[in-house]
Amino acid sequence: MALFNKKTEMRELNQAGMPGFKRLGKKAELVSVVLNALTLKNIFYENGAATRRRIEGLAQKVMAEDPLFVMKLSVYARTELQLRSVATLLNICIAENIKGKQETKKALLRTLIRPDDALELVALWNHRHPGIMIPNAMRKAIREALEKNWDAYQLKKYFGGRNAVKVPDLIKLAHPRPRNDEQALMFKQAIEGSLPSIATAQTINAGNTGGQRAESYLSLLREGKLGLMAALKNIKNILQAGSLLSKEDGQELVARLADLLRNKQVVQRARVLPFRYYDAYTSVTHLSGDLFDQKAIADSLVEGFRIACKNVELTAPGERIAILIDDSGSMSWGDSSYMFKNAVILASAIDQNVDNSIVVFFSDTARVDTATVRDLRWAASRTPKGRATRIAEAIRKVMATQVDKMIILTDMQQNALTYTENGDRDLNAWVEKYKERHGSNIKVLFWNLAPYGGPSPILFGNNVLEVSGFSEKMLQVISLIWEDRNALINKIDQIII
Numbered sequence: 001m002a003l004f005n006k007k008t009e010m011r012e013l014n015q016a017g018m019p020g021f022k023r024l025g026k027k028a029e030l031v032s033v034v035l036n037a038l039t040l041k042n043i044f045y046e047n048g049a050a051t052r053r054r055i056e057g058l059a060q061k062v063m064a065e066d067p068l069f070v071m072k073l074s075v076y077a078r079t080e081l082q083l084r085s086v087a088t089l090l091n092i093c094i095a096e097n098i099k100g101k102q103e104t105k106k107a108l109l110r111t112l113i114r115p116d117d118a119l120e121l122v123a124l125w126n127h128r129h130p131g132i133m134i135p136n137a138m139r140k141a142i143r144e145a146l147e148k149n150w151d152a153y154q155l156k157k158y159f160g161g162r163n164a165v166k167v168p169d170l171i172k173l174a175h176p177r178p179r180n181d182e183q184a185l186m187f188k189q190a191i192e193g194s195l196p197s198i199a200t201a202q203t204i205n206a207g208n209t210g211g212q213r214a215e216s217y218l219s220l221l222r223e224g225k226l227g228l229m230a231a232l233k234n235i236k237n238i239l240q241a242g243s244l245l246s247k248e249d250g251q252e253l254v255a256r257l258a259d260l261l262r263n264k265q266v267v268q269r270a271r272v273l274p275f276r277y278y279d280a281y282t283s284v285t286h287l288s289g290d291l292f293d294q295k296a297i298a299d300s301l302v303e304g305f306r307i308a309c310k311n312v313e314l315t316a317p318g319e320r321i322a323i324l325i326d327d328s329g330s331m332s333w334g335d336s337s338y339m340f341k342n343a344v345i346l347a348s349a350i351d352q353n354v355d356n357s358i359v360v361f362f363s364d365t366a367r368v369d370t371a372t373v374r375d376l377r378w379a380a381s382r383t384p385k386g387r388a389t390r391i392a393e394a395i396r397k398v399m400a401t402q403v404d405k406m407i408i409l410t411d412m413q414q415n416a417l418t419y420t421e422n423g424d425r426d427l428n429a430w431v432e433k434y435k436e437r438h439g440s441n442i443k444v445l446f447w448n449l450a451p452y453g454g455p456s457p458i459l460f461g462n463n464v465l466e467v468s469g470f471s472e473k474m475l476q477v478i479s480l481i482w483e484d485r486n487a488l489i490n491k492i493d494q495i496i497i
Contacts, residue, residue, distance in 0.1 A: 012455045016330070016389065016413045020455025027069060027489055028466075029453045030058040034077055035469030036451035037086040043336045043450065051451045052089060058453065059093040067098045071107035072495040078111040081471045082273065087111050088120045092128065095135045103497040108141035110497075115150055115158040115167055118142045122173065123165040134173060143174035152186045156195040168193070214241035218249060221256040228270040231260055232280045236287060239297065243289050254293045258300035267307040274472055277305040278345050281380055305376040309349040309472055314479055319404040320356040323347050323373075324394045326410035328363040331449070332384035336411075339449045342470045343409040344379040346447065349472055350407060358401070362394035363387045389414050391457065395430055402438045405482070411450035414457040427458040443482055447474075460485060 014020040023029045033055055043051075063070050071094055078087035091108055098104055112118050122142075125134050133139075160166030168191045178184035189195045217238050220226035231238065235257075242253040260266060261280075281301045284294055315321055325343050332340040351357050351373040359369040364387040371378050391414050398406070434442055441463060446456070448468040460466055465485050467474050480487035 014413050014455050014457070015452050018414060020412075020414075020457050021459045022455055023453070026058055026061045027066070030055070030062050030070075031073065031488060031492065032448055032466070032468040033058060033451045033453045034073060034083070034086050034090065035081065035471075035474075036449060037083065037089075043339075054451070054453055055086065055089055056093055059090060060097060063093070063097050067094075067101065068103060068497060069493060070094060071098075071103055071497055072492050075107055075110045075495055075497070076492050078113065078117070080473050081469060082271065084117060084120070088117070088124055091121055091138075092124050095125070095138050096128075104137040105140045105144075106497050108138055109144055112141060112145040112149065115145075115154055115170070116160075118145060118170050119158070119160055119163065119165045119167070122169065123163070126165065139174050142170055143176050146170065146174055146176040146187075147179060147183075152189070152195055153198055155186065155190050156198050159190075159193075159195070213237070214243075214245045214249075214253070217241055218245065218253045218256075221253060221260065226260065228260060228263075228266050228272055229276070231257060232272065232276045235280045235297070236283045239284070239287060239289065239293065242293070250290075250293075254296055258296050261297070261300040262303040262307070264307050267304055268310075272308050273470075274305050274308040274345055274349055275342060275470065277301050277308055277376060278341065278379060281305070281376055285380070302376045305348075306352060306374075309352050310475070314350065314353045314475065315355070315405060318355065320402065321350075321354050321358075322398050322401070322403040322406045323350060323357055323359045324391070324398075324406065324408040324410075325359065325361045326363070326389060326391075326408070326449075327361045327382075327384035327386070328389035328411075329386040330389065330413050331411050332386055336450075337384075339411055340382075340384045341379075342449060344382045346409055346470070346472075348373055348376060348379045349475060353475065358398070358403075360394045360397050361385070362389075362391060362397075364390055364393070366393035366397045368397060391427070395427075399434065399437070402440060403442065404440065405443045405445065407445045407447055407478075409447045409449060412446065412448050412452065412456055413450070428462075428464065431458075431462075431464060445478065445481065 012020060012022055023032075033051070037051055037055060059070050070090060074087050074090035074094065077083040077090065088111075091111060094104060094107065108121075112121075121138065122134060125138070155167050158167070160169075171187055171191055176187060178187060186195070217226065238253070238257060242250050242257075245253060261277075281298060284297050284301065287294060325340075325347055327340055327343075330336060331343065347359060351359075357373065359373050361367045361369060361382075361384075363385045365385075367385075369382075389410070391408070391410070394408075431442065431444060434440075443463045443465065444458075446458065446460075446464075446466045448466055449470065456466065458464055465481050467478060467481055467488065477488050477491065480491070484490070
């Protein structure tokens, strides 16, 4: 027996107080937390401040060994997944902890997609370091973005309003060098607050009422100037305003709006997440007004949702897949309800890309859902049960059914980690039992939907895998992860700064 060289303890408690397996590798844990930090707000087991502290702590540990990886992760989060807040937090961690690397400015620049990315970055720096000038790398990144990336329209649209940091502050901090007289005038007007007015959904909502608002929306649609994201966010305002138009103009507004929402080229170019379509759909279905108009828009949202999900190869032809959805209390109560919403949206998106699938919901019991999962209407009509998280109940449901792959959508906080059949078996033992029963080499994918980090309910490896985050981009990664459990880490590592 070894006296000093002890075995590494693999067990620790999860947020529910149940034992789980320690994760192997800080990179994997950081990626898991970052990709799930959609809002950085309070959730079932912890508040947003705790999530932010976890991200900072993990980022510092990873930066001590591989600073470029954190830069690449920030770029991936902002450009691929459109996670603005967590990218800003990572950028601050980078600016605070990495000095003297030329890649720092390049990484920061790639995450400054819009002027408000820079506004948030400076605001967070000022909050954490009052009275201290922003780092040189940050200043250079903002300067280059002002010089090369943003025009007068963007500076006006994201000017800053009543926020503490506004576009003029960026110009004064970064001292951009105008490339021509037109750009010099733009910077001058920005500082003076005299940039030309623009028509956006926000300005229409703020500056017009009644018929004027309706005419403005119809004009934007006729001229092709209403962006898809603005249309989805303001769909309620647009339809309510349209009801004030003449019959002919109102029908035209609905028709043009429906065409925009399901335009394949526009949806793909805008990189809109299917979650936006879900929110717009639920908003439309709760409106009062002309029922035919509502149906036309709802149908276009269903079609646009399919486009937003995109077709990717998740399975080989003929494979059978089981989708297990955690609808326990920690996935659905209060501010955590977005996790359940995202789970059903992802399930619908997954189902659109496979030939054969079954869906099982689980909390303290398990229920098989036989409805048509791939329709957005299915996702919008599901309601969670709540209560405890007992994945064993779902496993019992599928134990007698042969599937090739299983995807489990969950926050990973299982209350009971055992599968009981002739004695207690943990989840890894269940996988082996399943293989024995069906003579198959089943692959199991835990899709982690919460930014908790910490232990997992199962040991990964040997065809037991994990992916994290809410984006349909993860659908494209799953096809790689089936073959290589480190595919996402490798994909991030391959980003060139």
